[in-house]
Amino acid sequence: MPSQEEATRVPVDDFVRDELYPGYKQPFGGQPFVAGPVRPFSRADNARYWLRDSLHFSEGMVPASIATLDDAQTWGAQLGAEIVGVPPTRGSVNRLAGTHVYIGTIDVDTEWQVQARAARFGQYVTPILRDFDSYWAMRAGELQAAYDHLDNLDLSAMGPAAVWTSLKDAYAFHRRAWFIHFEVMYVLTANYLAFYALAEEIGLAGSAVSGFLAGQQTFYSKTDEELWRLAGRARELEVTGPLLHASPDSMRAQLSALPHGAGWLDEFDAFLEVYGQRTEETCRIDTPSWIEDPSAPLYAIGAFLSKPTGFDFFAARQQAIAVRDEQIEAARRSVNGADLARFNEALASNQAANFAWWNEEHNYLIDRRAAIPVRRATLELGARLAADGRIERPEDMFFLFKEELYGLMEGGVTAAGATWKDLAAMIPDRRAYFEDWKRRGPELPTMLGTIPDTVPDPIMIEVFGLSGRFLEALRGGAARGGIVEIRGFPAAKGVVEGVARVITTVADIHLVQPGDVLVCGGTTTEWTPVFGIIAACVCDTGGSLTHAAIVSREYGIPCVVGTALATQQIKTGDRVRVDGRAGTVQVLASGQ
């Protein structure tokens, strides 16, 4: 028998190498990958199309967010597409222009692979759709259990090693959450697109389908209702002044000074306890949660307060539901027989496994939340490292890559041989690089590389709006001067004339005034409250499943998405006419 000491250690020292093979050093980036990690552009990328994803990432990514982006739209999408077996696509892949995210797709281009994926697609999807409630409850339960653990860690009481362990747990969870995201997304998108196809087959407009699926309560619609309720309470307690007029920085102090201000703030803080675990963008380690910085929900409450009196949030929602039900009944009246039976089955399938619902609902469990535990642990670790003099301040952590951090934390040196000192010296440059690219964001082209005639991936068409018309507008649009009519996807009906407000980042959302026609790249959940005050919405990107399309229908305002170039062709102050049924935006008069 060997001694216990001999049994527990067999040194690996003789086998340690820098290189995997002579002359081959593994490149930087999380490996292994299903297809490929986040990379900068290379010349070979000119042969493919790359869509700017300002929908999810409008301001650019700090180094620490590259790893979380890798987990999400890159690795998560690739693994999800692989496991679900989506026939035409192996998911998405990302490139960075400076710090800004572009998305491309990985087409499946051999007949055998398409068939093999089709065969397993059915095996995977069928049981999930048969009982989606139970399936989603299981996944949501898993995510919630992780938050119960990670959110309740008392990081400040931990030693640095335990904080680092917690950060690694948070990374691991983040990656898992994003696999769930894409697994569910592909399954539900298939169900939705199947309904879309059926609708077209029986003579209905496929684009009407997402309207049939509107109005189901989500965690985020409950959030909006709570914000609306808090706006009402602010009126009752006579604390609306600061909410309408104070700057975010001084709002809390001004509220506290009012007789009932503290009481209202208690209610608001109770709201944040439940609804505040969300950030303004996806995957970004550098953006605070609402609990850390509540200016977004306070702005939303202000927006509700500036709605003309008489507007009733709940009545508007009820109206949206009534419109949905009327649309469903009208559709039912226009088909019959076996078509009607199929329509009803497809509707039932999609009501039970509803992409339009999940598209909002999942944000509070994944998109806007999964990175918060990583951020918390990162900042806590940063505080310890700053105290040790490794870095200047906790936020410097945002400018380290995850792989660098692993190297430094576990061996004192990165794979490239850099020490804490070397990296600390790089941080100011990296910060300046980020800020420089942040300024350049609004000028970046909507699409880079080769603009295709068509895109084979139906998900890119319905979620990102890459229709043939969108692509055509991109090819020809930049050359045309004096545009008077912009065409897009008719996302929510209604005709409105108003003054355009061009907004390119959610950070500028407070500039939107009641009655404005919002013109933007695309909207996400964070934009939802603004739909309570705008007259219409126009987006560069988007299809029938886009956030702006879904929310506009629920708020009963006209919406045109997928215009490709509206943010470039329309200027703030222009008088525009939006026809949400025709999918057109006319510039009636220049604001200049």
Next chain:
Amino acid sequence: MILDLGDIRAADAPRVGPKMARLGELAAAGWRVPDGYAVTADALADWLPAPARAELDGLLGALIPAQAAADPGALAGVSARARELVEGQPLPAALAEAVAAAHDRLERRARAAVADADARPDADAGAGALRVAVRSSAVSEDGAGASFAGQYETYLGVSGIADVLGHIRKCWASGYSAHALEYRRRLDRDGAGTRPHALDLAVGVLELVDVRSAGVAFTLDPVTGDRNTLVVEANWGYGESVVSGQVSPDHWTVDRTTGDIVTRRTGDKRVWSVFSPAAGRVVLEPAGADRAARACLTDDEVRHLAQQATRIEAAEGGAPQDVEWAIARGLPFPDSVFILQHRPETTWTAGPQDAGAGKGTGEPAAGFDPVRYALRNVFRVPGA
């Protein structure tokens, strides 16, 4: 045990079969249908005397299990003996009396109608001898799933209570025809393995309309599945020549939206089904050259039939239907149009083209299978 047509409703389908139940609903809704009555499945369930039942079980028992290989020779032999055995059994006295009473009521109603209209379609049928059709009405026939149609027989032109009772026995016996036995052997359904003699069968007795022309109207194109195309097929005489496919019928297509006739094709109608006084029943006879080449319906009749079929479809919640109809001699149009039966159209309602369906899922193609639509229509996977 007996239900007059006027008392039959949809809810009676488990007792009288969907065919008779639908006819009852049509009559109640005011459609012109042949009058009649139904001998219910429960009334017939145990009509065979116990010794005959035991003998039948012995004969059939060996054939029924699904595992048993089909031996067409043995099947035919057993079938012939079983049918002979069944046809030779008298109906229980109580049942025979009830049928006789119902038949008497039917004849009285028919006579009253003749007195009313003085132009009843069976006016030339001869005094007192009401001609009827004795129809098998399988309780599970024409269901939403696999079509059981054609497993049982129907006898046209029967008259007199003795003949009616005999043909009720014949209907039952047709449940042991070779092809019915083969069908049951494959399905081995309804516990047939333990009670091989059991059948789930009702019998309808319906006044036989004196038919000039008859056929079928479809509320979709049965070939293409096109829902905007209505199809009418017809021949001279009783519709059996059309339904049984023994003739190339006249064929019209009608646009659902406009109600206009879109195409017309005169068939090659070499035979027709007519009542033969000599045989005492409806038989298939060669048609004269004159009839063979001449369209058997007027355009007005075609349009009317197409419209009636869509009305029945609408009453059925929009499910595509095929409707059997007949046009009576001696009555003015449109009073001359009788609806004989209708049923859900089963070729297309199962979903367009099952080929390749369920690929990867092991599922049969139902109305809406998201996987099937996603693969075929969305992802456009070849062959899906």
